[in-house]
Amino acid sequence: DADVTQTPRNRITKTGKRIMLECSQTKGHDRMYWYRQDPGLGLRLIYYSFDVKDINKGEISDGYSVSRQAQAKFSLSLESAIPNQTALYFCATSDLGGRATDTQYFGPGTRLTVL
Amino acid sequence: AQRVTQPEKLLSVFKGAPVELKCNYSYSGSPELFWYVQYSRQRLQLLLRHISRESIKGFTADLNKGETSFHLKKPFAQEEDSAMYYCAPLSGGYNKLIFGAGTRLAVHP
Numbered sequence: 001d002a003d004v005t006q007t008p009r010n011r012i013t014k015t016g017k018r019i020m021l022e023c024s025q026t027k028g029h030d031r032m033y034w035y036r037q038d039p040g041l042g043l044r045l046i047y048y049s050f051d052v053k054d055i056n057k058g059e060i061s062d063g064y065s066v067s068r069q070a071q072a073k074f075s076l077s078l079e080s081a082i083p084n085q086t087a088l089y090f091c092a093t094s095d096l097g098g099r100a101t102d103t104q105y106f107g108p109g110t111r112l113t114v115l
Numbered sequence: 116a117q118r119v120t121q122p123e124k125l126l127s128v129f130k131g132a133p134v135e136l137k138c139n140y141s142y143s144g145s146p147e148l149f150w151y152v153q154y155s156r157q158r159l160q161l162l163l164r165h166i167s168r169e170s171i172k173g174f175t176a177d178l179n180k181g182e183t184s185f186h187l188k189k190p191f192a193q194e195e196d197s198a199m200y201y202c203a204p205l206s207g208g209y210n211k212l213i214f215g216a217g218t219r220l221a222v223h224p
Contacts, residue, residue: 004158035214040124040202043159043214058211088160104151104212106159115161 003027006091006107014115019078021110023091032074033104034058034066036087043090049074081114088112094096117142119202121215128192129223136187136218138176138202147205148185148213150176154198162187162200172196192222 013019023032030051035043035058045058047066055066062086067075077084091107099100116204120139129132140146163171165178165185176187185202199219203212 040216040217041119045211045213048211060140092159103161103164107160 004091004093004105004107005108006089007109008053010111012115013074013081013112015082017081017114019081020113021076021091023076024072024108025091025093025105026074027093027095027105028071028093029093029095030071032068033092033094034064034076035090035092036060036085037090037109038087046076046089048049077092077115078112079110083114086112086114117204117206117213119215121200121202121203121218123218124216125219125221126222127223130194131191134189134192134196134220134222136195136200136202136220138185138187138200138215140183140185141205142204143185146178146185148178149203150174150185150187150202151203151212151214152198153201159201175180181182192220194222194224195223196220197222 007022023065033048034046036042044060046064047058049055052068065077091108092104094102094104117140122137150162151159152162153159163169174189175189176185178185192211199217202215
């Protein structure tokens, strides 16, 4: 879905570097999410935001921080990258929230490699 | 803690064969469940949701509360069904999906 974009699409960095992954959406959704995907582990929630003033930790938030600059933008930062943060990162959005009919819309993913 | 288990990492079948991708969950209360799919070089997307009781692309999923399962089924697999499938219960209170580890379905000609 081209309405959810992520930049960069690929990034290689070194241990200790600060990295920011960006997510933008034109769907007008209030809710945004960051996940990481690792082989054999599926997707795990890092942080989520229900509006620009609401930020919540997910199940694996240690080592990460986020910023919700506007309704349309949700950035994920790795303050000091480490090799086990090498993963595929997905941003997602949703509108209604908390309802069984809701759908999450995913970005294309950012592949991050920490050397 | 709420958990979801997809016991098969890979399911390999021939075209036309029936398919069942297993999903078991541990959950308190009445769960709401989804199946998401990721085709090669495409984004993760919703396939179907339990509450809608729908059939999408020939797939159905029945919630069995006694067995705490939400298996995804299709009577006749097609090559274009080859993808990664994720079972995802909705966490109570907020729209937080808990994803299983996923099952890769490979349909051979």
